[in-house]
Every structure is written in C-alpha cells, then in structure tokens.
Amino acid sequence: MTDIVLQPHPVSRRIPESDPDPIVGNRVELQLLTTLKCNLKCTYCSLGVGDVLGSQNHVEYTVDELAAFVDKHLTGKEVYVTFYGGEPTLNLDMMLEVMQRFPLFRFQLQTNGTLLDGLPDWALGRLSNILVSIDGGEATTDGYRGRGIYRQVLKNLAAVRDKIGGTVTARVTWGNPATTFEELDELVSADGHFDYLYWQFVADEMYAGDSVEQRQAVLVPLIEKFFSRTDVLYPLIPLMGIVRNKVLPTRGQELYAGLTQCRVSTHLINVMPNGQIYPCPDMMYAHDMQMGDVRSNWLKKSPLQPAASMPCEGCEAFSWCRRNCMKNLWLGYVKNDLRYRANVVEPICDLLRFMGREIDKHDPQAWFARLPVPLRRQITDCEVYEYVEIMP
Numbered sequence: 001m002t003d004i005v006l007q008p009h010p011v012s013r014r015i016p017e018s019d020p021d022p023i024v025g026n027r028v029e030l031q032l033l034t035t036l037k038c039n040l041k042c043t044y045c046s047l048g049v050g051d052v053l054g055s056q057n058h059v060e061y062t063v064d065e066l067a068a069f070v071d072k073h074l075t076g077k078e079v080y081v082t083f084y085g086g087e088p089t090l091n092l093d094m095m096l097e098v099m100q101r102f103p104l105f106r107f108q109l110q111t112n113g114t115l116l117d118g119l120p121d122w123a124l125g126r127l128s129n130i131l132v133s134i135d136g137g138e139a140t141t142d143g144y145r146g147r148g149i150y151r152q153v154l155k156n157l158a159a160v161r162d163k164i165g166g167t168v169t170a171r172v173t174w175g176n177p178a179t180t181f182e183e184l185d186e187l188v189s190a191d192g193h194f195d196y197l198y199w200q201f202v203a204d205e206m207y208a209g210d211s212v213e214q215r216q217a218v219l220v221p222l223i224e225k226f227f228s229r230t231d232v233l234y235p236l237i238p239l240m241g242i243v244r245n246k247v248l249p250t251r252g253q254e255l256y257a258g259l260t261q262c263r264v265s266t267h268l269i270n271v272m273p274n275g276q277i278y279p280c281p282d283m284m285y286a287h288d289m290q291m292g293d294v295r296s297n298w299l300k301k302s303p304l305q306p307a308a309s310m311p312c313e314g315c316e317a318f319s320w321c322r323r324n325c326m327k328n329l330w331l332g333y334v335k336n337d338l339r340y341r342a343n344v345v346e347p348i349c350d351l352l353r354f355m356g357r358e359i360d361k362h363d364p365q366a367w368f369a370r371l372p373v374p375l376r377r378q379i380t381d382c383e384v385y386e387y388v389e390i391m392p
Contacts, residue, residue, distance in 0.1 A: 018073065018298045022291070024257045024266035028074050029386070030105075031082045031270040031281060032066075032098065034059060034091035038112070061275040061294045063097050070102070073292075073299045080106035080128070082387065084270070084281060089115040099126055108387050110171065112145070113153035121163050128166035129387050132157060132194070133173070137183030140176050157193045167195040169237070169384055175202035177211030181221045188235050198237040198388045203282070203328055207347035216354050223355070227362035230370045233378050241390030242355060243364045244379050245320035251380075252322040260323040262389045264304045279304040282327050309333040317353050324352060324391045352391065 037057045070079070081102070083095050089111055099107055110131040134153060135141040141150040157168065170187040188197045201215070226234045233240075241261075245252055252261060259265040264279040269292065271277050277292035278284045279302040292299035310329045312318050323329060328348065332341035368379065 015293075015296045016298050016300065018292075019300045022073065022299045022301045023077060023269075024259070024301075025255075026077055027267050027386075028077045028079045029082065029263060029268045030070075030074070030079055031084045031268065032088075032094075033084045033086065033270065033272050033281070034088040034094045035273055036086040037090050038085060038087045057273070059091065059094050059273045063094075063101050065275070065295055065297070066098070066271075067101060069294045069297050069299075072297055080108065080386065082108040082110055082131075084110050087112055087115070089118065092118065096120070096123055099123055108166075112149075113156055114149065116153075116156040117159045119160065124160055124163040125165040127164060129384055130164060130166070130168050131171040131198070131387065132168060133171050134187070135173055135175065136179045137186065140179055140183060144173075144175065154193055161193060167384060168193065169196040169198055169388070170194040171388070172197065172199040173202050174199045174215065175204065175206050177206065177214040179215075179218065181218045184218070184222065185225070196235045196237050196382075196384050198384070200389065201348045201351055203325065203344055203348075205343040207343060212347050212350060215351060219351070219355055220358060223358045223362065227364075227367050230367065230372075230375070233375050237382070237384055237388055237390065238355070239359070240379055240382060241385060242320055242359055243368065244385075245322070245390075246356075246359065246364050247368045248380060249319050252320070256322060258322075259306060260326050261321070261391055262323075262325055262327075264326050265302050265306065268302075269299070280327050283330075304330060307334050309336075315349070315353070317349075317356050320356065321352055321391055324349070325389065 035057055079102070081098065083089075083098075088095060088109060092115075095109075106128045107126055108129045108131065109127055111133065113132045113134070116130075116132075132153060134150070135144050138150040141153075142148065161168070170193075172184065172187070184197065184199070186192065187194050222236060223239060226236060226239045228234075252258070256263060257266055262268070262280075268279060269277050270279070270281045270284065271294055272284055275294035275296075276284075276290055277294065277299065278286075278289050279291055280289070283289050283304070289303055291302055304326050306312070306323060306326075307330075310323070310333045312321070312323045312329070315321070325348070328340075328345045331337050332345035368376065371379070
C-alpha cells in the first residue's frame with residue numbers, strides 16, 4: 001500500500017482559478033517529493049530553510065488525484081518525473097505506484113543512495129537517470145553526511161549498477177572549498193560508478209576568504225582535462241552545458257523560451273507531499289510562491305520570473321548562463337537580501353564568469369569542430385541536461 005494519509009481540505013478555502021496554459025512549451029518536469037523525511041542530516045540541506053525538512057512525512061494525495069491533475073493540466077505534454085525528497089526511497093511504495101500508473105512517462109530518482117539496493121529490478125530498469133548525492137571523496141562526503149556513508153553509497157550502487165536502465169550521475173554539492181581536483185575526477189574515472197558528474201556551487205555562506213580562489217584552482221585542471229581529448233568525452237555536465245551554449249547560443253532560447261535554464265519560470269513544477277505545488281524545490285517555505293495544488297486540481301504560471309532588479313542581461317555570461325539559479329537571484333535582488341547577495345549570489349556568479357573565460361581559452365568552437373559525430377551529439381543533446389540545471 002502507498003504511504004498515504006488523507007487530510008480534508010478546509011471547507012472555507014477558495015480554490016484559485018487555473019491559468020489556461022500555465023506550462024511554457026511541450027515538456028513538463030514533474031518533481032514529486034514523496035516525503036520530507038530523510039535518513040541523513042546533511043549539514044547544508046536547503047530544505048532546512050523555513051523548517052521544511054521533516055515537516056511532511058506522508059503523501060496526502062492519492063495517485064488517482066495525481067492522474068486527474070495530469071489529465072487536466074499536462075495532457076499532450078512530454079512528462080518526466082523526478083522522485084525527490086527528503087529521501088524519496090523512504091516512500092518506495094508511492095514511487096512504484098506512480099511508475100506503474102504512468103507507463104509512458106520518463107523517470108528519474110534523486111537519492112542519497114543509502115537505500116538504493118532496496119529498489120526492485122523492474123523499477124531500476126525504468127529509470128532514465130539516477131542522481132546520486134555525493135560530495136566528492138570519502139572524507140568530504142562523510143564530513144557532510146556521516147561516517148561510512150561514502151562507502152555505503154558506492155557499495156549499494158555497485159550492487160544495482162547493471163540493473164539500471166539509464167545513466168547514473170554523481171550529484172555534487174560543492175560546499176567545501178578544500179575539495180580537490182582528484183576527488184572530483186575520481187568520480188568519473190574509467191573504473192568509477194558514474195556516467196556523468198554534475199556539481200552545484202552550494203547556496204550557502206561558504207565563500208569567505210580565499211574559498212573562491214580555491215575553487216578556481218580546481219576548475220582550471222577540470223577544464224583543461226575536458227578539452228585535452230577529442231576521442232572521448234570527459235563527462236562533466238556543467239562544462240558540457242556551457243560549451244553547448246557557446247557553440248549553439250540559440251539553444252537556451254529554444255528550450256527555455258529565453259527565460260532561465262533552471263526551468264522554474266517555464267515547466268518545472270514541484271509537488272510537496274501535501275499536494276501543494278511550487279516552482280522551485282528550495283522555495284517551498286515561501287507560500288507566496290505556491291502555483292498550484294494536486295488535490296484541488298489547479299495550476300498557475302510560475303510566479304518565479306525574471307525581474308528588472310536582476311542584473312543578468314548586462315553580464316558577460318548571460319548568453320550562455322541564462323540567469324542560472326532563480327532562487328538565488330530572487331533572494332539577492334528581488335527580496336534585496338544584501339547579505340545573501342554579497343555572500344552567496346555574487347561569489348557564485350564570479351565562479352560562473354571564471355568558468356566561461358577559462359573555457360574560452362580553449363576555443364570551444366574549434367574543439368567542437370574536431371569532435372566525431374557521436375561526441376557532438378553528446379554535447380548538444382545529452383538527456384541529463386533535462387534533469388539538472390546545467391549551470392552550477
């Protein structure tokens with residue numbers, strides 16, 4: 001049975017009218033938070049903001065209600081579901097019921113990997129991608145997640161690797177400025193467990209002193225290795241994405257309607273366990289951002305849109321960055337949180353501009369021109385781009 005606890009809607013609450021076409025484009029990323037429980041306590045967890053983490057342990061809508069919502073708002077769209085949390089595998093029954101109910105959808109799992117070996121073989125075979133949260137090497141990962149977690153995750157992944165139908169991506173939150181080139185490089189080494197590496201610069205105040213310079217010193221050899229060969233691809237999603245956008249600058253316009261590559265302004269919707277829908281999984285504490293509800297079956301256009309106060313269009317990186325993280329921009333410039341802007345937003349933007357300049361030193365257009373066709377396709381059309389933000 002699915003882990004469902006039904007709660008009646010307040011009788012007095014007025015149900016908002018849905019927008020006639022709330023989704024921009026023909027694709028929908030439907031992130032289902034199966035629970036806000038987690039069996040780890042990672043020190044940087046963004047769901048800790050506003051006491052979101054642990055606030056909803058049970059799904060309060062039925063899969064029938066989800067199907068009715070899909071029929072009303074997502075018919076004719078290409079839908080790919082990401083199971084998210086908390087730790088989504090703590091509500092495995094709900095995951096499996098959704099996968100069986102919607103056989104034409106694509107599915108991704110974002111997981112800490114500690115329970116990965118508990119998934120049935122058929123479900124592993126249906127997953128287009130698994131994002132495994134890992135923070136670098138053993139010392140870094142265990143420092144954030146707890147002693148022994150790194151080895152446990154790799155052991156679990158090894159046990160199921162051959163049963164997974166799609167790719168496996170190391171999803172790194174780059175929080176520790178002392179993270180080394182070697183520990184990131186090892187994640188995608190020839191005998192590694194991962195097909196791709198994606199990192200995101202942590203959205204927390206971890207950029208003081210020389211920490212930006214420390215990260216830059218790691219980015220330089222990562223970028224050098226990326227461009228060192230044309231017969232194989234060094235599978236680092238942030239570098240692949242930036243190169244794609246520099247070689248094909250119109251791709252962001254085509255896929256994201258010229259808005260933001262994190263997709264919260266167009267077609268990314270996050271369903272909390274209580275059925276409420278928000279554009280960004282890190283902003284579910286901001287109730288004015290609610291854009292829908294599964295149980296009462298309404299959906300509006302994302303309220304998280306580019307604003308005049310955001311300085312992006314005047315930035316050297318705009319043509320290939322396309323605004324990066326809208327949560328950061330909203331907090332830093334719309335809410336005018338000057339401390340967050342100075343300590344989080346601006347250092348991350350500095351790192352992105354640095355990456356762009358380093359990439360340009362290697363003439364990405366000329367490098368791309370030397371690639372064989374299969375590797376060109378990996379750069380231009382990698383499916384994992386649809387499951388991560390591309391920009392770190």
